[in-house]
Amino acid sequence: MKLRQLSLRIRIFISMILLVLIASILIAAVTLYQYKEQTDEYNRGRLDRKEESVKAAINFWLNSSQNSYPLVTEKLAAIFKDKIYEISDIEKLEINIYNLEGEIIKSSHSGFVKSDAPDVLSDTILKNIANNYEHHYINEKTLKGNDFQSSYSYITDNKFKAIGILNLQYVQDNTMQDKDLEEFLVRMGFVYLLMFVIAIGLAYFISSYITRNIKAITDKMKQTSLTKRNEKIILDYASAEIFTLVNAYNNMVNELEESAVKLAKGEREQAWREMAKQVAHEIKNPLTPMRLTVQSFQRKFDATDPKINDKINEYSKTLIQQIDTMSSIASAFSDFAKMPTQKCEELNVVEVVKYSIDIFSEDYISYFPQKEFIIAELDKTQLIRIMTNLVKNATHALDEIENKKIEVSVKEDNGNVIIKVADNGKGISNEDKERVFEPKFTTKSSGMGLGLPMIKNIVETYNGTITFTTQLNKGTVFKIVLPKKITI
Incomplete structure (x- = not known):
C-alpha cells in the first residue's frame, strides 16, 4: 500500500516512531564516535607521557656520573647495554635505539618471538623525523588485531646534537575501555528499548487524539443525506483548523436542510401539477362524448316521435357509461393517492x-x-x-x-x-x-x-x-x- 493511501492516523503514528528510532540511532552513533575520539586521545596522551618519562630517564643516564662512555653514536650500544632493560621494565614498553642511518643498534626486546620493530628504518620515517619541527614522528598500525603506536625521536648529547634515534613501541590496551563501552551500550540499549515502547504508546495515543475529531467529522459526513435530517457536529475541544472544518460542515448542513425543504416543496408542487394534469386529461376524455350526446339529443328531440322512449334510453345509457368511466378514474386516483388500509x-x-x-x-x-x-x-x-x-x-x-x-x-x-x-x-x-x-x-x-x-x-x-x-x-x-x- 502506498504511503499516501494510508490514513492520517497511521501516517502520524509511523512518523513519530521513525523520529524516535532515527534519534536513537543518531545518539548511538555520536556516542560511539565520541568514545573512539576519547580513546585515541587517551592513548596519544599516554604515549606522550611515557615518551617524556623515557627520554628523561635516558637524558639523566647519559649525563650521570655512572656513564663513562663518550656521547657518540658508536657508543650508544655500550651506554645502554643494561640500562635499556631497566627503563623498559619500568615503563612497560619496548625500547629500540637506532643510529642516524636508521640501523638498529640496541633493543629491549628479548625472547624467541621476533619484534615488530624494523631492523632498518625506512627513508620515509627518517625524512619525517628530520623534517618535523620537533624531530618527532608517530606511526600507527594494526597487527594481529592489536593497535600499535611507534614513536620516533632523536637522542641528543648535552649540546643538543643528534647521536641516535629513539623508538618506543606502544601497544594500545583498550580492554577496560571496551568493557566500559559494552556495559554502557547494554544499559543504553535497555533505555532505548524502554523509550521505544513508551514512544509506541505515546505515538498511538497522540495520533488517535489528533485524528479523533477528524474521524468524528468523517463519520458524520458519511451519514449525511438529502433525504433525512442531518445532525450538526459539536466539539468541546479542538484545534482552530478542526473548528474551521466543523463550522464549514455545520453551515453545509444548514444549507442542505434548506435545499431539501425547497426541493421537497418543489417536488410536491410538481407532483400535484402532474397529477392535476393527468386527472384533467382523464376526465376530459369522457366529457367530450357526453357533451356530443347531449347536443345531439337536444337537436334531435321530438316529443311526438313514437321511438322517443328508446332514444332517451339510448342517450341515458351512453351518459351512464361515461359517468361510470369518470367514477372509475376518480377511484383509481384515490386508491393510488392514499396508503392502503391493512386489515391483516x-x-x-x-x-x-x-x-x-x-x-x-x-x-x-x-x-x-x-x-x-x-x-x-x-x-x-x-x-x-x-x-x-x-x-x-x-x-x-x-x-x-x-x-x-x-x-x-x-x-x-x-x-x-x-x-x-x-x-x-x-x-x-x-x-x-x-x-x-x-x-x-x-x-x-x-x-x-x-x-x-x-x-x-x-x-x-x-x-x-x-x-x-x-x-x-x-x-x-x-x-x-x-x-x-x-x-x-
Whole structure:
C-alpha cells in the first residue's frame, strides 16, 4: 500500500516512531564516535607521557656520573647495554635505539618471538623525523588485531646534537575501555528499548487524539443525506483548523436542510401539477362524448316521435357509461393517492390467489401452487388487487402473441410467501425498465399507468419487495416476496 493511501492516523503514528528510532540511532552513533575520539586521545596522551618519562630517564643516564662512555653514536650500544632493560621494565614498553642511518643498534626486546620493530628504518620515517619541527614522528598500525603506536625521536648529547634515534613501541590496551563501552551500550540499549515502547504508546495515543475529531467529522459526513435530517457536529475541544472544518460542515448542513425543504416543496408542487394534469386529461376524455350526446339529443328531440322512449334510453345509457368511466378514474386516483388500509388476517394464500385467477376466463392462464395451504397474515382485498393487476398486465403483454401463456406460482421460503406471474409476451424494453413503477407511465393505448405503482405501494407497506426480469420477445416474470407475519 502506498504511503499516501494510508490514513492520517497511521501516517502520524509511523512518523513519530521513525523520529524516535532515527534519534536513537543518531545518539548511538555520536556516542560511539565520541568514545573512539576519547580513546585515541587517551592513548596519544599516554604515549606522550611515557615518551617524556623515557627520554628523561635516558637524558639523566647519559649525563650521570655512572656513564663513562663518550656521547657518540658508536657508543650508544655500550651506554645502554643494561640500562635499556631497566627503563623498559619500568615503563612497560619496548625500547629500540637506532643510529642516524636508521640501523638498529640496541633493543629491549628479548625472547624467541621476533619484534615488530624494523631492523632498518625506512627513508620515509627518517625524512619525517628530520623534517618535523620537533624531530618527532608517530606511526600507527594494526597487527594481529592489536593497535600499535611507534614513536620516533632523536637522542641528543648535552649540546643538543643528534647521536641516535629513539623508538618506543606502544601497544594500545583498550580492554577496560571496551568493557566500559559494552556495559554502557547494554544499559543504553535497555533505555532505548524502554523509550521505544513508551514512544509506541505515546505515538498511538497522540495520533488517535489528533485524528479523533477528524474521524468524528468523517463519520458524520458519511451519514449525511438529502433525504433525512442531518445532525450538526459539536466539539468541546479542538484545534482552530478542526473548528474551521466543523463550522464549514455545520453551515453545509444548514444549507442542505434548506435545499431539501425547497426541493421537497418543489417536488410536491410538481407532483400535484402532474397529477392535476393527468386527472384533467382523464376526465376530459369522457366529457367530450357526453357533451356530443347531449347536443345531439337536444337537436334531435321530438316529443311526438313514437321511438322517443328508446332514444332517451339510448342517450341515458351512453351518459351512464361515461359517468361510470369518470367514477372509475376518480377511484383509481384515490386508491393510488392514499396508503392502503391493512386489515391483516390469517388466510390461505393459495386459495386467495386461485380465487383472483378464476376471475379471468382466459384458458392460457395456469396456476402452480407449491402446496395446498400457505397461511400468512395479509389483507385479502389487497392481495386480490395485487394479483388481478399483475395478471391483467400479463394478458395485455400477450397481444399479437400466437401461443399465449401465463403461469402463476405460489410457494413459501424462509418465512416468506413468494408469488410469481410469468408470461411469454413481448417483454419490456431497456428504456422502459427504469420507469415501470413510475406513476402515469404505461405502454398500453388505454389506462392511466397507476396499477404497478399501486402494487409497489401495497407490497412495500408489508415490508415486502417486488422485482421483475424480462427479455424482449420472450416474456417477463414479476416476483413478489411478502413476509408471512408482519409488524404493522
